Amino acid sequence: MEAWSVYRTASASQWTADQLMAAKGDNRISLVIPARDEEATVGPIVAAIRRHLIERLPLVDELVVVDSRSTDRTAAVAAAAGARIVDQDELTQDLPPLEGKGGALWAGLAGTSGDVIAFVDADLREFRTHFVVGLLGPLLLDPSVAFVKGFYHRPLIGATNVEPDGGGRVTELAARPLLNLFWPELSGFVQPLAGEYAGRRTALERIPIVSGYGVDIAMLIDLFELVGLDALAQVDLGERLHRHQSTEALGRMSAQIILTVWSRLYRQGRVTTAAPPASALTQFRRGGAAALPNLDREIVVSDVSVHERPPLVELRDPLAGQGRVPV
Numbered sequence: 001m002e003a004w005s006v007y008r009t010a011s012a013s014q015w016t017a018d019q020l021m022a023a024k025g026d027n028r029i030s031l032v033i034p035a036r037d038e039e040a041t042v043g044p045i046v047a048a049i050r051r052h053l054i055e056r057l058p059l060v061d062e063l064v065v066v067d068s069r070s071t072d073r074t075a076a077v078a079a080a081a082g083a084r085i086v087d088q089d090e091l092t093q094d095l096p097p098l099e100g101k102g103g104a105l106w107a108g109l110a111g112t113s114g115d116v117i118a119f120v121d122a123d124l125r126e127f128r129t130h131f132v133v134g135l136l137g138p139l140l141l142d143p144s145v146a147f148v149k150g151f152y153h154r155p156l157i158g159a160t161n162v163e164p165d166g167g168g169r170v171t172e173l174a175a176r177p178l179l180n181l182f183w184p185e186l187s188g189f190v191q192p193l194a195g196e197y198a199g200r201r202t203a204l205e206r207i208p209i210v211s212g213y214g215v216d217i218a219m220l221i222d223l224f225e226l227v228g229l230d231a232l233a234q235v236d237l238g239e240r241l242h243r244h245q246s247t248e249a250l251g252r253m254s255a256q257i258i259l260t261v262w263s264r265l266y267r268q269g270r271v272t273t274a275a276p277p278a279s280a281l282t283q284f285r286r287g288g289a290a291a292l293p294n295l296d297r298e299i300v301v302s303d304v305s306v307h308e309r310p311p312l313v314e315l316r317d318p319l320a321g322q323g324r325v326p327v
């Protein structure tokens, strides 16, 4: 891990957008922002990318916000700021639905044409475009890199205080331990669940896309299996501020991540089982109607199952997708 980290860890400050413009060549670059109910933050993110990375310098060729079944004005706000809107369900034709963030990312991949695709969350505060420049650097400067994850310090912004590195709770309590135990080669990734990453289409279209919040860890594991650790990299983007979900919501996210990890272990023959794991999560919420005697809590049961779509190349051409990807 240390050897990999030494030569595959970079900093966004190592290059500028102008340098990347010179290195871009014939590469077309798509930027995809998955967004569910992000009207409060998606506009400034889109506006900054359009202003600095499209209008001032045409580094980004395609800027898409995937409207992930939002119930607010996310699509209108993003369109007004200059993004093309893709509805999460418009491209699925007769495919079974793919829920949650994974479905949004699938729509972003299927609905764009760039040779390189970068993904940025829509709930970022104080977004700056060096996030995108940082992610693109290794891909435009090193043909042996297929996929780049961002990493950053992640303050946890509470109602009354800020915990400097308290963010990334599911990363620290679930994803990092699981990866260290079962894929120690990936233990060098500082933020394995980072929502900011970029990759070559030739790789991203040859892995399955997992639904919900399993998508990020599945992508890292599946790309590691497909292209190898040497083709993966990470870039320091400084600090990331975003909207935090409740502990209850992160419990559901964690369950999806654990089920996704289990599915990879099972697929690789590293675990066998007579009884597959359940897919319902029971949680207990203060207040609400007492559901059982002496249980002064509301019982909340959630379906935390994860599903996946086959690699895009296989959906287009059933015979494609064999073997490792030439990066």
Ligand SMILES: O=c1ccn([C@@H]2O[C@H](COP(=O)(O)OP(=O)(O)O)[C@@H](O)[C@H]2O)c(=O)[nH]1
Pocket (backbone or CB within 6 Å): 033, 034, 035, 036, 037, 038, 068, 099, 100, 101, 102, 104, 120, 121, 122, 123, 195, 242, 243, 244, 245
């Ligand atoms: O069903 C979903 C859930 C999330 N997201 C988006 O995926 C990104 C990361 O999700 P979220 O912020 O909920 O995760 P967190 O950062 O809290 O772990 C955000 O841009 C969300 O708007 C989405 O497009 N569809």
Ligand SMILES: O=C(O)[C@@H](COP(=O)(O)O)O[C@H]1O[C@H](CO)[C@@H](O)[C@H](O)[C@H]1O
Pocket (backbone or CB within 6 Å): 101, 121, 154, 156, 166, 167, 168, 169, 170, 171, 172, 193, 194, 195, 196, 213, 214, 216, 217, 243, 244, 245, 250, 253
């Ligand atoms: O890293 C994490 O633990 C979670 C939750 O972060 P916080 O504890 O709310 O800062 O956030 C990430 O995980 C999600 C699942 O992979 C990603 O979809 C998010 O983009 C990422 O922010």
